[in-house]
Structures are given as structure tokens and as C-alpha cells.
Amino acid sequence: MNRFWILGVVVTCWLVLGNQADAHPFHSSHAEMEWNEESACFEVSVRVASIDLEKVLRKRTGRIVRIDDPSASKKIFEYVSETFEVTAGGKKLAFQSVGIDSDVRHTWIYFELKPLMGRDDLLVENKLLLEMHDQVNSVTILQPGEKQTFNFTAETDQKKLLWDAKEKSYRWGSQAAKDESRSPS
Numbered sequence: 001m002n003r004f005w006i007l008g009v010v011v012t013c014w015l016v017l018g019n020q021a022d023a024h025p026f027h028s029s030h031a032e033m034e035w036n037e038e039s040a041c042f043e044v045s046v047r048v049a050s051i052d053l054e055k056v057l058r059k060r061t062g063r064i065v066r067i068d069d070p071s072a073s074k075k076i077f078e079y080v081s082e083t084f085e086v087t088a089g090g091k092k093l094a095f096q097s098v099g100i101d102s103d104v105r106h107t108w109i110y111f112e113l114k115p116l117m118g119r120d121d122l123l124v125e126n127k128l129l130l131e132m133h134d135q136v137n138s139v140t141i142l143q144p145g146e147k148q149t150f151n152f153t154a155e156t157d158q159k160k161l162l163w164d165a166k167e168k169s170y171r172w173g174s175q176a177a178k179d180e181s182r183s184p185s
Contacts (some may be wrong), residue, residue, distance in 0.1 A: 006116040009024040027052060027135045032086065033113075035170075041114040042093070048078065048128060050107045053079075056132050067102045076100060076109060083127040086113050086161075089119045115123045122170070126152040143169045 006022045031046040050067050058076055065072050077097040078107035087091045098110035126137045129154075137152040140163065150159050160173030 003169070022147065027127075027133050029135070029137045031126065031137070031139045032142055033139060035119070036112075039112070041096075041112045042086070043098075044084075044111050044113060046084065046111075047106050048109070050102055050105060051109050052129050052132060055155065056129055059132070061122045064088045067100075067107050073097075073100055074172060076107075077111070080109055080111065083130075084126045087123045087125075088115050088117075091116055092124075101165075119163050119170075121163050124152075124161050127157050130154050130157065141170050141172070148172055 008031065027049065029046060029048040031044060033042045033044050034043075036043050053076065054065055054067055057072070060079065065075055067081070073139050077095075077100075081095040093115050095111040096112040096114065098112060100110070102106040121182060124139060126139055128137050129135045130137075135153070138149050139152065139159075140149040146169070148171060152159065161170050162173050163170055173174075
């Protein structure tokens, strides 16, 4: 009888602590965008928590989606292309998937964004995982000799990225573009 009681305590602790081990108190993603002059496109890498990505895909599809399953790639890229958008002149930049690397903790998603015409002011919209919980998404623009980062949240999910032809570089605009871009023309 004593063994069953001890076994019950051990199983209960394992269940309680096991569930807490999957949870994490701070939800964030990080993306880096770098212009590739040779291919005339932005190379983008995004890091998200694997467990959060699996949860959002399960919510969207109604099925369990395992990041390490090769068939998950299509769903991941569909989700990212819908929630991480960059537009120029109101037109969405072409999204080209490159690859995915994942482990238990993080998933790295690689893709390219190709402008329709040269370099121009951009509107970056990052809604990755915002439907799941209190999420902070940072995007860093990597340029020769400098990098600039902006944080996206549910309140500020869009930001202008301005092209400075004189400096030949991008910089984050001073004001979030959410209200401006969503007002009817």
C-alpha cells in the first residue's frame, strides 16, 4: 500500500512539474532582415519557440502539428507568410521559402522577400504568435556597419522602414504605421 502511495506522489509531481517545464513566462520571437545586393532581396531568419509554433499551428489546423515532421514545413511557411508581411507601395513583397531548422526549444525559419521594384520605403507587419498570448516580436535590420531593432506587439504590429537613398540604408520610421495604413483611401 505504501508503494502505491509513493508511486502516486511521484506520478503527480511528474505531471505537475512536466507541464510547467513546457510553459515559459516570456513569449518572443526574433527576426533578422538583411539586404542581399547580389540577389536583390531581403534574406530573413526568424527564431520562435518551437512549443509556441506547434500550439498556434494546432489551433489553426485543428490537428497536432510536430515541428520535426517534414510535412509541417508547408504549414509553417504558410503561417509565416500570412503573419510576417512586408509591403512596398501597398504591394506585398514576394515570399520565397528557404528552409527550417528546429530543436526542442527553438525553430529557425528562413525565407527571402523580393521587392517588385528596387529599394523603396517599406511597411513591415509582424503578427507572429500574437493570437496566442502576450507576445513581443523583434525585427533587426542588418546593414553594413549598423543594425537597428524594433519591437512589435499586439498594439504596434506595423512599422515603416524608410529607405534613405543618400545614405543607401534603411531606418525605422519614427511612428508606427498601424492606424495610417489601415485607414480607407
